Amino acid sequence: MWKMIVSELTQAMQELARGFAHILPRIIVVVIMALVGWAVAYFLKVILRSLLRLIKFDKLSENAGASQLLTKASLPSATDLLCRFVFWVAWLGFILLGVRVLGIVGLQEQIAKFFLFLPRLFVALLIMFFGLLLATFLSRAALLAAVNANSPSPRLLSVSVRTIIIIFVLSMAFEELGVAEQTVLVAFGVAFGALMLGLAIAFGTGGKELAQQFLEKRFGQERKDEGKEDELSPL
């Protein structure tokens, strides 16, 4: 009896040792992959940081209005954020490659899905960044043009332009990520439609006065011209 117990225990220990001997090299591979991955990720981070500083990415981000958003959210600068993102994606990529060696059932499929998702995430981030850049540029252009044309409510016009573009960009980014595509599409349609309806009602309600102002301005101008009031030549 005692002999049997000892034999079973020995066999179990041997199997455990065999299993350990079987898994240990794989764990070592994972650790090595993690270490190499950390080094590669760190190297990529340093290279990317230098590159982004060279192209003055922070200034570009400031122009896009992204820096202000990041500051409000108590997040690091755009350069720092992008570098950290690349570092973690690269390191995680290496670790997951290492984990594949462990041969855990079902994990490989998830890892493959993760790697397939990465390009889409990157494209979505790019869409967001350049969309924000475009929204800031066009809303500022609208604001300046409205102020210099002495139009009523320049800021409203500028905010409307910005909002429309951001809604459009967000819907594009979510579509790229494949997150609730139908919901996003419907939400975009509803938001865009509501905005247009709001603008239509606003113009409809205020249209009478605006038309009156326009005509007054027009005829007033003609009257002033008749009165020979000169406009100054800047040059």
Place this chain on the structure above:
Amino acid sequence: MAEESFLTDDFLDQLISVGEVDILVGVPTHNNAKTIGSIVETIQAGILTFFPRDRAAIINADGGSRDGTRQLVVSAAIGDAQSSSKLYALRTLRSISTEYASSPASGTALRTILAAAELLRAKACAVISPESTQVTADWLAALLRPVYAETFDLVLPTYRRHRFDGILLTNLLYPMTRAVYGLRIREPYALEFAFSGRLGSQFLAENAWHGETARAGSEMQFTLAAIAGGYRICQSFLGAKEHVGRRSADLVPALRQTVGALFSSLEPNFSVWNTRTGSQPIPTTGAKQEFSLEPLRVKRKGLREMFSTGVAELESVFQSILSPSTLAELQRIAGLEEASFCYSAELWVKTVYEFAAAYHKSVISRDHIIQALAPLFRGRAFTFLMENRNGSAADVEDNIEALCLEFERMKPYLLKIWNGRE
């Protein structure tokens, strides 16, 4: 002759048939049928009167006129000028017209004239604006003689203007060009000027003829290139200039083609201007500048209102361009009543220099920086009108001189913020 490539074959053929000339007069046009006939006749009369023994040609660079401007230039026969002025040419005087594009672009028009001048090996060239209805034959002599007979490279005009005409010139372009480059040039942006073949060829070869330069602002760049290149520059008094040429609505395009050109010149010419202090007068024939004082009804109130609206609405834009102290001061004066409103010379100079530094650093789109200056300029224009509403010509001149000295005094501030963080 790389410049041949953008000229049409027909135009090149016509230039070849002319051969070489001593004097060339360029007239850039776009739908100027109302005035072009008389201007070409005046130019012909000027050449016949003052340069009868010299080979001359008139080159019309047209930006797609649809009113027969080009036909009028070509058909303006020398005989008309001869019979009206009883003058006779000893040489052939040719008028050539070419359409450089289907829409106007002053930069391309100037490029066409410069290329023609180079191909014809002209010794002296003048450019006359088709909108200058008060042009006389004497203008030709005043512009061309210093180049032709006195070896100057660039002759810029001075005019008799209404005291409130050209406020952008008197409040920004003249004082800032003077302070930065150290030369007292009254009209750095000129539509009538003359230049030597040497300067023309140099500018033609070195200027980047694309983008915004091709569309507008090349006249200002031409002057700045001559200053930076150390060419001999002088001024000639031409006479009266109409006081209502452009509407105030044209302010933003005017800022683009003048202030934009001035600001963009600062970067490549930094080594030229950073060590210069004070300013020097340049040789001037005739009056430095004259002011007429006839009454003029001006929309002053609108200027101040647009300034106040601009300061309030563009706060987020100004935060990127101006220092906090300058912006705070602008916001303070924007709230003042009309009677107590004053956009002081010191604050104006500080504003302009901070805009120049922001333009250099591209803190936002450069075109947006120029556009953002428009409402602030209106505020300064209002103060200028108020300060000089009862002033004599001497008072106006004194005020402009004081502003120029303020620009010169504060030049170290421009240098300080040029590369600094302030």
